[in-house]
Amino acid sequence: MIDLAIIWAFIIAFAVFVYVVMDGFDLGLGILFPLFPQKTDRDVIMNTVAPVWDGNETWLVLGGGGMMAAFPLAYAVLMPALYTPMIAMLLGLVFRGVAFEFRWRTQKARNKWDLAFAGGSLVATLAQGIALGAILQGIHVDGRHYAGGWWDWLTPFSVLTGIALVIGYALLGATWLVMKTEGELRDRAYHLCWILLIAMLCAIGAVSIATPFLAVQYTQRWFAWPNIILTAPVPIAVAAVTALLLRALGNKNDHQPFFLTLALFALSYAGLGISVYPYIVPQSITIWQAAAPANSQIFMLVGVSILVPLILGYTAWAYWVFRGKVRPGHGYH
């Protein structure tokens, strides 16, 4: 018997991960924006993502919409629990999303929209990281409703995960710039990569150390025998990818750092999955308890299995069309 809940848990996890991968670097560019005060640099940075940002954000809608469809109970519990970070994220996304077009339509107010792009990106990322921490630390549920207060999400741990995600997205953004730009702009991006990579490793370490203290489940999952045979490769792989990343930065290989950073994200994400599974609302609701009826999940599964490969195909094509380095004053090459 095929377990639809598990399949859907992987689909939602996949959509969220693709979102993190794709919108991660373009939110990261926003976070790094204040460090590049020159107009020509900013124009180039914007142009590296202008053709693809909308597609990147669509994965967030799939993650949210898909969750409502496949795990309506989890969606109904998590959204009110994360009310403030969610609203902050949405408003942040409004500011940064419109800035892509607005900053070209005015000269007087361009700096304002640049600020909106940077501020919106920072707020949205911080909110996503805080939401992640708030989910990990557990959510108070009563029956089919969220039963906590509306400040429950704010704890030292959630602030830590918020900051960690800001660092992570900034690193993705910096490695993206290394890949997509050249000359002095790329050199400065390289410099940022070093600093951000060290910060990111500290952040991964801090979150990894703090997580087992949140709940017994996490400790057992990671350190109890025989689980440790399965979990130990994760930190080992993190160390290996880090070594490769350091070498790529040292050799000034323009393409590798971005993809190796994505690998770091994938490993951290897998670590989260290991901690949380099989809960979708940690310690309260499992994927089976939250699952929509089978006929809803099957109905969507048909669409997902046909359409997602198609979407990945034409998205890849769009990236291919706009491949290569972006130079000031010349658009794409």
Place this chain on the structure above:
Amino acid sequence: MFEGWDAVVLARAQFAFTMSFHIVFPAFSIGLASYLAVLEALWLITKREVFINLFNYWLKIFAVAFGMGVVSGIVMSYQFGTNWSSFADKTGPVIGPLMAYEVLTAFFLEAGFLGVMLFGLERVGPRLHFVATLMVAIGTLISAFWILSANSWMQTPTGHAVNADGQFVAADWFKLIFNPSFPYRLVHMVLAAYLTTSLVVGAVGAWHLLRDQHLAGPRVMFSMAMWMATLVAPIQILAGDQHGLNTLEHQPAKVMAMEGHFQSHKDGAPLILFGWPDMRDAKVKYAIEVPKLSSLILKHSLDAPLAGLDTVPRENWPPVPITFWSFRIMVGLGFLILGLGLFSLVMRWRGMLYQTPLLHRFAVLMGPAGFIAVLAGWITTETGRQPFTVYGLLRTVDSASPLAAPAVGSSLIAFIIVYFAVFTAGVIYILRLMAQPPHPGEQGPTKDLPARAAGITPAAGAAAVEAAR
């Protein structure tokens, strides 16, 4: 702040506010995407420069409007969870898949090809670029299909069952998707989007014709827009009438509120043209009415009996004044649009389409009419189905999140401040783009071609407008 307030009322205000802002952009971009596809097709077929100029001109405007539609739309997709979590839990198994299909079949298609449409003409060549434009246009229509199906199911639910957890679940997906009001709502809304866009395009064309009757671009866009208004307005009125009859069959209380019929009429109900519906006294004050006309419209017979709200339990009444008045605003604008179309037809017949300032002024004035009519129409249908979110089955008060009023109130204020700041700026930028006539060699939104520095770019143009003030 908000201590004594009702959280559900605040959540409703928030949904109404964010939704009203959002719907304006899709209503425009559904029509504009199709118009852009037509312009590009005409350019590919005829190779006339005026079409590619118009294409690039409207593409820049499309880029700004589409961006605003995207960001305000993401808010909507999360609002079900944040403010209406009980609704999300109970209807997720039926509404969720429809929205998931909207994302998979429409949003990705639009987003995936938008970049190529906006910036890729030189990279992929005209033919492949046209395919991208077409995909974006088709994407907007597919999006309308799914979201209107979801909305229509909430209005006229069919094809579902209820499980042990109190959730709606699908019994028959086909019946659920193609529920009774869906075909009518889909046609009515897509036509509304086309009309809205044609009125905007027509107004921009007319604005420039008022200054110079010989400009090629404004002439072509004005003519195309007036054909659209002339042909679609009557069809839309017919579609609206059919939609109304469908509503009478499935949501009679909504029609009673639209008509202001508090009392039942045994032999022919009057059509109340204007008046003030008073819910407490259950009558329309200061009513101006035409005897028996409502029965003629709704039942196609002068003496047909028509039930009133007195047959509906009071706790199931929708707010009558809002429903009553928003309906009149929509219908009134519909007939004005028809009038504009007929006026343009007469002037076209006489060969005076480009030489009649009165027509052009009327068209400029009617520029925003489509948006107002769309908003009024949605207010009618959404207010008229109250007090339910799933008609007759799930009450609005039982749909909200377990949130305290201060949380909902604060986020409402945040949305109001941010939306007014951001979208006002966006509308100003769009109006600035529209204030320039399309000119030969019009550039698309390609960001940083050398042409941008040469002074004919939108940013430089906008700066010139700023400097001129």
